[in-house]
Amino acid sequence: MCMQVNVMNQSTKRKLEDINSNFTKSFIFNTIKDANPQKSDLAVANLVNNHIKTNSHIFLKEPYKKKTSKKNCAKQPLSHKERRQLGLDTLKQGEVTFKELALIHKLWCEYVTQIGFKHEDLARADLHGCFLTVTKTTCPPLLRKSGIVAMESLNTFTIVDEHDKVHVLPKRGSVFSFVVNDTVVNIFGNNFIFRPGERILKKVLKQKKINI
Amino acid sequence: MESFSDLNIMCPRTEQEHTYYQLCQKLGYKTIAFNHVVDMSKALVKNQLKLPKFNLKKCNDLQVLHRITLLCSDSSHLRALKNPELKKFDIIALCPKSEDLLSQSITNFSNSFQIISLDFNQKLPFRLKHTHLHPCKLNHLVFEICYVSAIKDSSSCRNIVSNSKDLNWSSRGRGFIISSGAEDPLFLRGPYDVINLATLFGIDFKSAKAAISTNCEIVFLKGLTRTQTFNGILQKSELSSAENAIIPFPKQIFLSEKSDEPCLSKKPKI
Numbered sequence: 001m002c003m004q005v006n007v008m009n010q011s012t013k014r015k016l017e018d019i020n021s022n023f024t025k026s027f028i029f030n031t032i033k034d035a036n037p038q039k040s041d042l043a044v045a046n047l048v049n050n051h052i053k054t055n056s057h058i059f060l061k062e063p064y065k066k067k068t069s070k071k072n073c074a075k076q077p078l079s080h081k082e083r084r085q086l087g088l089d090t091l092k093q094g095e096v097t098f099k100e101l102a103l104i105h106k107l108w109c110e111y112v113t114q115i116g117f118k119h120e121d122l123a124r125a126d127l128h129g130c131f132l133t134v135t136k137t138t139c140p141p142l143l144r145k146s147g148i149v150a151m152e153s154l155n156t157f158t159i160v161d162e163h164d165k166v167h168v169l170p171k172r173g174s175v176f177s178f179v180v181n182d183t184v185v186n187i188f189g190n191n192f193i194f195r196p197g198e199r200i201l202k203k204v205l206k207q208k209k210i211n212i
Numbered sequence: 213m214e215s216f217s218d219l220n221i222m223c224p225r226t227e228q229e230h231t232y233y234q235l236c237q238k239l240g241y242k243t244i245a246f247n248h249v250v251d252m253s254k255a256l257v258k259n260q261l262k263l264p265k266f267n268l269k270k271c272n273d274l275q276v277l278h279r280i281t282l283l284c285s286d287s288s289h290l291r292a293l294k295n296p297e298l299k300k301f302d303i304i305a306l307c308p309k310s311e312d313l314l315s316q317s318i319t320n321f322s323n324s325f326q327i328i329s330l331d332f333n334q335k336l337p338f339r340l341k342h343t344h345l346h347p348c349k350l351n352h353l354v355f356e357i358c359y360v361s362a363i364k365d366s367s368s369c370r371n372i373v374s375n376s377k378d379l380n381w382s383s384r385g386r387g388f389i390i391s392s393g394a395e396d397p398l399f400l401r402g403p404y405d406v407i408n409l410a411t412l413f414g415i416d417f418k419s420a421k422a423a424i425s426t427n428c429e430i431v432f433l434k435g436l437t438r439t440q441t442f443n444g445i446l447q448k449s450e451l452s453s454a455e456n457a458i459i460p461f462p463k464q465i466f467l468s469e470k471s472d473e474p475c476l477s478k479k480p481k482i
Contacts, residue, residue, distance in 0.1 A: 119442035179451060186447040207323045207443040209352050209434050 021052070028058070035060040091150055091158050091166050098164050101148040104129035112180050122185060124200050127152055132159060135186070136175040145169065152196045173211075214421070216403040217243035217428040219279065219303065219327070220358060220391035223266065231397050233271050239402040243432065245277040245303055247393075252282050252289040263297055277432070279303035281329055285310075290317055293324040302435045305329045305356070311338035318344065322351035324438065326431045327389070329356040332375040333368040345383045352434050354427055355379060358393030359401075359409055376413040385419035389427045 028048050033039070051058050083089055108129030115121045133146035145167055147159035157176070159167045169176075171189035178185055191208040223246045224232055236244055248264045255263075266278060280301045284290060290313070298304060305327035308314045314328070328348070330336065348354070357376050361368040379388060390410055394400050401409070403424050410420035437444040 117448070119446055119448070122448075123442060123445050182451045184449045184451055186449065188441070188444060188447070191444045205443050205445060207437065208445075209430070210437050210441060210444045211433070 025052070032058065032060065036062075089153070091160075093166050094164060095166070096150055096160055098148065098160055098162055101129065101150060101160055105131060105148050109180070117180070117183060123205060124202070126196065126200070127157075128196075130178050132157060132176045132178055134169065134174055135177045138173040139170075142169060142174060154195050155193060214425040215242035215429075216240060216424050217245075217275075217432075218392050218400075218424075219243075219245040219277070219389060219428055219431060220247050220329075220356065220393045221245065221400075222393070222395045223248050223264075228397065229268065233274055235397050235400055237273060239400065241274070241403065243275040243277065243428070245279040247279045247281060247305075248301075249281050250283070252284050252292065253286070256289065256292065263300075277302040277435075279305060279327075281305040281307055281327075283307045283309075284313055284317075287313060287316060290321055293321050298324075299439050302439065303327065303431060304435075304438075307331065309337075314338075314344060318347055318351070318353065322347070322353060326352075326434050326438075327354050327356050329358070330375075332357060332372045333361050335371055336375060336378075340379055340382045342382050345387060349387050352430055353387075354431055355383070355388040357388060357390050357413070357423075359390060359406065360393045360395075360399050362409070363399060373413055376415070380413065380415050380419075385416055386422075387427070388423055389431065390420065390423045 025048055028051070029044060032044050032047065033041075047058060050056060078086070078088075108126075112125065115125055127149050128151075130149050131146065132149055134142050134144060137143050145159065145161075147161045147167065149157055150160050150166075151158040155171055157169045157171065159169060161167060171192055174189045176187045176189060178187075188210050190211050194202070218236070218241050221232065221244060232244070246266070246268065248266070250264065263280070268276065270276065278301050280298070280303070282289070282292070282304070284306060292298075293304070293306075304325040306317055306325050307329050308317055317325075317328075345355075357372070357379070359372070362372045390406055392400055392406075406424060407417060407420045410423070411417065415423070441447045
C-alpha cells in the first residue's frame, strides 16, 4: 500500500512541474523578446534553455561594455604575466657575453666619477655595468664570485662571469664590494633590498643595523 | 664556544692597564670596553663639548673598545648626541635622570646611541614599563645592569636586586646586558660566575647567558653602523688594507677596445 501511494505522488508532481516549466519558459521568452526585439527567436530560446539547465542569470539587456580601440591597446604596457612568459625578467645562459658588457662597464666608470664619492650619492647610484664581487656570505659557494652586473631586481643581482656564465646572486645575507679609483665600496646586501628605480628617488634612507 | 664580553670597565691608569688585559684573558673574555664618564652639566661650556682623551696600547688577543657614558639631567643635553666628535667612541651610553628624558631619547635619538644605563644603586624615581621597553627592542637599544656594587655594599645590593627583578619582568628576559662597572681588577668575575649571580636577581640561565654574549654583539654591531657606515647600507675603505686583497679586477684583455682577438673563454653554443 505504501509503495502505491508513493508512485501516485511522484507522477502527480511531475505533471505539475511540466506545467510550471512550460509556463515559466513562455513567460521568460516573452519578456526577453519584448525587451530587445532585435534578437532572433533561436538565440532567445537557447538562452532560456541554458537558464533552466544551469540556473544561471539572464540579463534583460546586455550590460554595457567599454569598447577598446586599437590605439589604446598599443599604449598599454605589458602585464606582469606577459613579461614572465616572454622571458624579459630573466637572462638565459649565453645570451649576453662578457665582451659586450665590458663596453657598458667603461661607460659606468665615467658615470661614477661624475657623481663623486659621497656616501649619499653612491647609495643612490645605478649599478648596471659595475664589476661586483662577493666578499662575505652566509652561503659559502657564492664566495668570491665576480662579474659585471647585467640586471638588478628587488632581491637579486644577475652577474655575467668572465667565462660568459650567468649567475644569480641573492642580496640577503651577503656583502658585495667594488673598486673605483683606489677606494673600496662595500654594500651590505641585507639593507640594500630596494627596487633599483625606487632607490634612486628615495629622499630619506633609514638607518638599519648591519648583520655580518 | 660563545664569545663573552664585558662592556663596562672604568678607564684605568697606565699602570693597571696590563693587569686588566691579563686577567680578562684568564677569565675567558673576548671583548672589553673601557668607560669614560662625563657629566653633561659640567662638560657643556657655551655649547661646546669637552671630551676626555685616551691613549691605550693595543692587545692582540683581546678586542678593546672605548665607551662614553653621558649623564643627562636636561633636555638640551640630548642635542649633543649629534656631535661629530662622538664618532671617536665605539659605544655611547646615556644615563637619563627622569622619565621624560628617557621617553624623549628613545623616540627622537634612538639611532645615535646604544646603551641606557640607569643608576640601579638607588631607588628609581620612576617605574619601568613595557611601553618604554618595546620600542627599545625595535631600535636595538639595550639596558644595563652593573653588578659591582652588589658585591661591595649590602645596602645597595638590595636596590639592585629589586630593580633588576623589575627590569627582567617588564622586558620579559630580553633586551638587557650585564656588565661589571669595576674600578679595580679585584672586582672582576668570570662569565659563568656572573650568570650564577644573575640567578639571584631572578633571571633565567638562558637570558643571563644572552645578556653577556649575544646582546653585547648587537651593541657592537650597532656601533659599527654608526661610526663606519652610511645608514648601514654602504662602507668606504682604502684598497691598501689587507682585508681588501681578495677583490679581483676585470682582466684588461676584455676591456681593451683594439684587441680583435677572440675571447679566451669558450663561448657556449646556443
